[in-house]
Amino acid sequence: MLRILIKHIRQKVDLSEQDAALLKTFFFQKNLTKKQFLLREGEVCNHFAFEGWWISDFNSFINREKALLNIDAIENSELLLISFENYERLTLKIPVMDRYFRILYQNSLVTKDRRLMISNKSTAEEKYLSMVRSSPEIAKRIPHSLIASYLGLSPETVSRIRKKLLFQ
Amino acid sequence: MLRILIKHIRQKVDLSEQDAALLKTFFFQKNLTKKQFLLREGEVCNHFAFEGWWISDFNSFINREKALLNIDAIENSELLLISFENYERLTLKIPVMDRYFRILYQNSLVTKDRRLMISNKSTAEEKYLSMVRSSPEIAKRIPHSLIASYLGLSPETVSRIRKKLLFQ
DNA sequence: CGTCTCGTTGAGAGTTTTCAATGTAAGTGG
DNA sequence: CCACTTACATTGAAAACTCTCAACGAGACG
Numbered sequence: 001m002l003r004i005l006i007k008h009i010r011q012k013v014d015l016s017e018q019d020a021a022l023l024k025t026f027f028f029q030k031n032l033t034k035k036q037f038l039l040r041e042g043e044v045c046n047h048f049a050f051e052g053w054w055i056s057d058f059n060s061f062i063n064r065e066k067a068l069l070n071i072d073a074i075e076n077s078e079l080l081l082i083s084f085e086n087y088e089r090l091t092l093k094i095p096v097m098d099r100y101f102r103i104l105y106q107n108s109l110v111t112k113d114r115r116l117m118i119s120n121k122s123t124a125e126e127k128y129l130s131m132v133r134s135s136p137e138i139a140k141r142i143p144h145s146l147i148a149s150y151l152g153l154s155p156e157t158v159s160r161i162r163k164k165l166l167f168q
Numbered sequence: 169m170l171r172i173l174i175k176h177i178r179q180k181v182d183l184s185e186q187d188a189a190l191l192k193t194f195f196f197q198k199n200l201t202k203k204q205f206l207l208r209e210g211e212v213c214n215h216f217a218f219e220g221w222w223i224s225d226f227n228s229f230i231n232r233e234k235a236l237l238n239i240d241a242i243e244n245s246e247l248l249l250i251s252f253e254n255y256e257r258l259t260l261k262i263p264v265m266d267r268y269f270r271i272l273y274q275n276s277l278v279t280k281d282r283r284l285m286i287s288n289k290s291t292a293e294e295k296y297l298s299m300v301r302s303s304p305e306i307a308k309r310i311p312h313s314l315i316a317s318y319l320g321l322s323p324e325t326v327s328r329i330r331k332k333l334l335f336q
Numbered sequence: 337c338g339t340c341t342c343g344t345t346g347a348g349a350g351t352t353t354t355c356a357a358t359g360t361a362a363g364t365g366g
Numbered sequence: 367c368c369a370c371t372t373a374c375a376t377t378g379a380a381a382a383c384t385c386t387c388a389a390c391g392a393g394a395c396g
Contacts, residue, residue, distance in 0.1 A: 101270045102270040105274055114227065163344080163345090311374065
């Protein structure tokens with residue numbers, strides 16, 4: 001797991017061997033079985049988790065507020081966690097991690113801008129299509145009701161859209 | 169203008185006098201009169217602009233793609249611009265700027281997460297109220313049709329919501 | 337087999353958009 | 367200063383879209 005993380009980081013920035021070794025000490029590993037919760041609504045999000053992706057209730061993590069989101073595992077998962085305190089220490093001890101997160105967040109902002117534009121201006125069908133096109137593998141693996149929730153649509157609407165698209 | 173920028177940066181990170189002086193060379197100033205365009209849809213966004221805020225078509229700026237957004241001045245404005253090339257050089261020459269942008273983007277992500285949740289799950293009235301509450305000064309200064317556009321609503325809907333709220 | 341979760345379908349209700357008309361206030365040029 | 371234009375806001379009515387509620391279906395799993 002830690003190797004995957006370091007590889008991921010090195011795709012974006014130069015990380016010395018020394019820093020890579022130090023970095024490892026800031027994380028710890030956790031396994032989740034399907035449906036097990038990482039974070040419940042109302043708790044404060046203490047961790048970040050990696051899967052090729054970082055996930056969190058970001059507002060809760062950064063601003064130490066109660067989470068508005070639930071996060072649970074759709075499939076059995078291995079996670080690397082970092083606490084908020086370690087996240088802050090990490091960027092101070094290994095300055096290149098500021099660059100890593102800057103690039104990570106920069107890309108994330110572009111994606112969120114796009115999601116926001118789609119959410120604001122598109123019909124349910126366009127939202128569904130954009131989701132399926134941008135993440136076809138995920139769309140296949142997760143329940144339709146989660147896609148609906150992600151898009152801010154009712155499961156029934158997604159079901160009807162799928163039916164309509166099948167006949168085209 | 170440059171002083172405002174440096175002050176802004178120093179609220180988030182430590183910037184040496186030397187780096188502050190160097191930083192100035194990466195920007196140039198531009199004035200826009202009301203309704204003058206900074207960026208037209210279809211052009212590639214070369215600049216970032218500051219107003220207490222950074223603005224751009226971020227996808228166009230970062231990924232060198234054609235802009236999906238128009239950006240024009242609602243009021244006469246003074247801007248500091250930075251080109252994409254200078255933005256990249258800036259973070260290499262002044263590493264603490266990676267930290268500055270990391271924190272800037274981190275906060276921006278939290279805000280966008282919130283906007284996205286509101287956009288996905290709220291009614292038109294809730295969207296309008298959340299916008300007015302989070303930015304009352306802006307809501308007073310700009311045309312209602314721009315608020316509508318920002319929220320992904322029609323101007324008529326915003327007008328009806330305003331009327332309804334007046335009678336409550 | 338029973339249960340649980342997820343997905344589908346239909347019908348009606350509610351919300352928001354679109355279209356068209358009208359109102360209003362702020363420039364602009366004669 | 368007035369008539370004209372322009373931009374923005376309001377209003378009404380109909381159309382379009384999406385949701386909610388309720389019923390039913392299908393597959394997984396103990």
